[in-house]
Amino acid sequence: MLTLDLFFFIVAGPAVLFAGISKAGFGSGAAFASATILALVVEPGLALGVMLPMLMLIDVSSLRPYWRKWSAPDVKLLVLGGLPGVVAGALLYQVASADLFRVLIGGVAVGFVLWQLLLASQLLNLKRDRMPDWAGVAWGTVVGFTTFVSHAGGPPAAVFLLSRGLNKTQFQASTVLLFWVLNIAKFFPYAALGMFTAQTFLANIVLVPFALLGTWIGVKAHHLVPERVFFGLTYVLLLVTGSKLIWDGLT
Numbered sequence: 047m048l049t050l051d052l053f054f055f056i057v058a059g060p061a062v063l064f065a066g067i068s069k070a071g072f073g074s075g076a077a078f079a080s081a082t083i084l085a086l087v088v089e090p091g092l093a094l095g096v097m098l099p100m101l102m103l104i105d106v107s108s109l110r111p112y113w114r115k116w117s118a119p120d121v122k123l124l125v126l127g128g129l130p131g132v133v134a135g136a137l138l139y140q141v142a143s144a145d146l147f148r149v150l151i152g153g154v155a156v157g158f159v160l161w162q163l164l165l166a167s168q169l170l171n172l173k174r175d176r177m178p179d180w181a182g183v184a185w186g187t188v189v190g191f192t193t194f195v196s197h198a199g200g201p202p203a204a205v206f207l208l209s210r211g212l213n214k215t216q217f218q219a220s221t222v223l224l225f226w227v228l229n230i231a232k233f234f235p236y237a238a239l240g241m242f243t244a245q246t247f248l249a250n251i252v253l254v255p256f257a258l259l260g261t262w263i264g265v266k267a268h269h270l271v272p273e274r275v276f277f278g279l280t281y282v283l284l285l286v287t288g289s290k291l292i293w294d295g296l297t
Contacts, residue, residue: 048092048245050252057087058249059256062100066260068283069101070108071268072276073207073221074200076283077101079290081197095241097197098232099250100257105226107261112219120210121223123182124189124203128228131190136235139195148295151192155201155288158208159281177209193228194235196294200225201287204280214276218268 048054065080084093177185185206193199203224207217236242271279 048088048096048243048249050245050249054087054249055252058084058096058253062097062253062256063260063263065097065101066104066107066257066262067264067267068200069104069222069225070111070261070264071218071266071271072264072283073204073218073280074225076287077200078196078198078287082290082294091239091241092243092246094197095236095243095246096249096253098229098236098241099246100253101197101225102229102233103254103257104261105222105229107258108222108265109226111265112215112222114219115215116219116223117207117210117212117216120182120207120212121220121227123179124186124206124224125227127183127186127188128190128193128199128224129231131187131192132194132228132231132235133190134187135191135194135232136239138191139239145295148192148196148198148291151188151198151202152288152291152293152295155205155284155291158205159285159288162208162281175209176211177206181209182206189224190228190231193225194232198287198291199228201284201291204284208277208280208284214268214271214273217280 061080061083064083065077068074068077068079081093081097084096088096185202188202189199192202200221203221204217207220212220268276
């Protein structure tokens with residue numbers, strides 16, 4: 047049962063605002079934390095149900111600023127794997143715990159950041175290899191599954207995209223397009239699983255301004271932040287979200 051009281055909106059408003067800033071400006075890496083915050087005050091399934099329409103609104107609002115600035119080949123690879131991943135998430139959502147999966151994905155995300163730090167420090171004098179195309183499909187499957195069960199597709203998507211040599215706007219635009227497609231794919235399974243109710247619809251109406259404001263701030267921040275700082279922030283977000291996934295899975 048979702049109670050639309052003042053306490054709910056005190057928690058939900060900033061959570062949606064944060065999701066908009068993350069998705070519209072910094073590659074979606076930390077957007078999943080918004081659903082996690084909401085799950086502190088409502089049942090987790092309803093938290094996902096409240097957040098999905100907000101994420102879809104943020105996606106649509108972000109498309110125009112980043113239109114055709116994405117890396118289409120990389121997005122296609124992730125979508126190719128992501129759609130089966132969404133199907134797998136829908137089939138397994140009610141019968142399987144995603145905790146072990148969260149730990150694995152969080153471990154890979156944290157490990158990837160540590161690997162990049164070792165390369166940057168020249169402690170390891172190795173070539174930074176570009177991940178092959180098949181890895182994009184494989185990571186896309188992980189993205190589809192994790193985005194379905196917890197809106198946490200940002201970290202695995204970043205692991206692949208950050209290896210492909212994209213500039214900051216290509217990276218950001220690619221995440222916008224990717225999650226626009228995958229969030230649409232999630233909508234009908236979510237409805238079938240009963241994650242949308244009259245209360246979540248009313249909550250969404252009230253939360254629309256927070257989503258739009260977060261999107262505007264995110265787009266502005268993306269263009270104001272230099273590329274080196276942007277990727278530094280992206281690695282920080284990846285480290286934080288990966289650690290949070292590990293914590294969630296273990297606890």
